[in-house]
Amino acid sequence: MRQALRMTSVVAAGAGVSAAAVWLSSKSNRLKAGNVLRDWKRKIKPSPLDKSKILPIEKAGNPHPQDIEDNKMVDEGALYSVKYYNQKMQ
Known part of the structure; x- marks a missing residue:
């Protein structure tokens, strides 16, 4: 039972990685993914440039x-x- 579950997990992870690789092969999709990751990063840790809200x-x-x-x-x-x-x- 455990080995079947482990095998299913490995197959699902492999399918997910393959799907991501196919999706990221398009330049427009890579740009979208980059924008999403930058937005997440800004929400987690604001950059020094975002401190302009406290200026002047x-x-x-x-x-x-x-x-x-x-x-x-x-x-x-x-x-x-x-x-x-x-x-x-x-």
């Missing part, structure tokens, strides 16, 4: 003068590049 960022490029921590971070970032340039030039 209000604070970007315009820090508040009273935000000391943010200004300090920007200042340190600017100093890093200046120090790197100076070390390379010397």
Whole structure:
């Protein structure tokens, strides 16, 4: 009984793979399948480009003068590049 069930499963899987291979032999079907897979992937894990829904960022490029921590971070970032340039030039 188990061997018959196993054999049936193998035959069904082989038939499914064969049918998929025949269906994917057409370029239009491959494009459809690619679009479906991309849509599924976007639903499961959004790409960085899909983050445009949370844009624009209000604070970007315009820090508040009273935000000391943010200004300090920007200042340190600017100093890093200046120090790197100076070390390379010397």
